Amino acid sequence: MLTYNELIGLRDKLANGEIQLEFAKALYWNDSKEEQRSWHTKDWKERRLEFLKDKCEICNSSETLTIQHQSHPRKYSDYLREITRGYTKEYIDTNQQISKSDFTDYVFKKYDYYAVPLCPNCNNKNPSLRVRKTPKYRCADCKHEFDEAIFRSANELISIFYENEDAYEVQDKCFVSKDKWKNKNNLSNIRYWQQRERAKNQDTEQIEKEAFLLHVNDCIKYLSFKDAITACRKCAFNFDIKKMELCPQCKQHYKGFQYPTCIACLPEENLKAALESIQFGKEWHEMHERLDID
Ligand SMILES: [Zn+2]
Ligand SMILES: [Zn+2]
Ligand SMILES: [Zn+2]
Known part of the structure; x- marks a missing residue:
């Protein structure tokens, strides 16, 4: 040291x-x-x-x-995370594009895809799954009943994302990171992580x-x-744990940082107003306990 x-x-x-x-x-x-x-x-x-x-x-x-x-x-x-965030923002603000093929590689390398089931009739997401009845699914939107849901491939989703990143189809967090964190992300989240990685690699030192x-x-x-x-x-204990300091007026009792004086030193008209506040009421109660007034 x-x-x-x-x-x-x-x-x-x-x-x-x-x-x-x-x-x-x-x-x-x-x-x-x-x-x-x-x-x-x-x-x-x-x-x-x-x-x-x-x-x-x-x-x-x-x-x-x-x-x-x-x-x-x-x-x-902590600082490293904060500075990296700043560099990532700069990277994004200067509008550095990631090509669709680079992005696709990154998605497949880092994430597992769990496709969202869709209604084959109207493409609505997440039809209700029925445990006892057949067919297995019923679409809440068009009421269509069916056994086989349809799924979009990850490549399809990426294509939609590159057309319109706010599209309804690409909002779901159906990509799970392959690392131990198993984080759920949508494509927009993943792009942020890729941009962050690039910004970081560009200026590591x-x-x-x-x-x-x-x-x-x-x-x-x-x-x-x-x-x-x-x-x-x-x-020290009052300061660290209770966020209290000594009252400047009586220099005897402690008071919360946010109050000018302890309760005992408060002028009468202020006291009335203060008691109307619930927060202050709690404080008052604590003070009584400490001073053994109760
Ligand atoms: Zn439907
Ligand atoms: Zn002291
Ligand atoms: Zn006081």
Whole structure:
């Protein structure tokens, strides 16, 4: 794990093109998985001690002090997804066409097709399947009864899609991905995934570099303690879990982030209005419980 200053050095060198992305990644991850990483290095512990004040910056208590971060680094994989989405949008906006034969190959390579049954008389989708009666199907639209439904081939559907991508025939999500996710897609969804794949392959290095730099920047901000405060365990708990902070007026009770003061400090006319709101009513009830008024 790199120290704070080493991390800044790494970021700057990568941003300036002095080192390659692969090298930077290797240095940064150093064979560890993202989820298993811990910030608690010797360097971090020393810098934390230096940062930690001798009392809670919210309530002035000096009991069990911790560092309360207002934000946490976003994962590299999250950034990667976000940046890829942006590049895909750009790819689509610049209207780069995928030929019908490329698209057809992609569909057959990646998806299994489960055709929708159609009425042979009127082509209506999904005729009702009858368990006890024969013939087996009855069309809800033209009332035709029949044993054999008809099906469109995947090639037929693709041709319709290339004529009119909003056609009624191509809306169904009847293509199931061959990977372990077994995602259901229609042709328009599949085209998006193919466009995404192409956009990604075109700019792999750039996409990864942008995502990596954003992630490293988050980590630097986190390690810098710039958006952190010293808080006692009680204040930190209220902040993180209950989304409450100390009332600025009485500096005694906690209040929800969205309210100006705690309920005890509310002026009387506001109190009346506030009680009319159901949400506030709940809050009021919680407050009573906490103050042991009930
Ligand atoms: Zn406190
Ligand atoms: Zn019919
Ligand atoms: Zn108060």
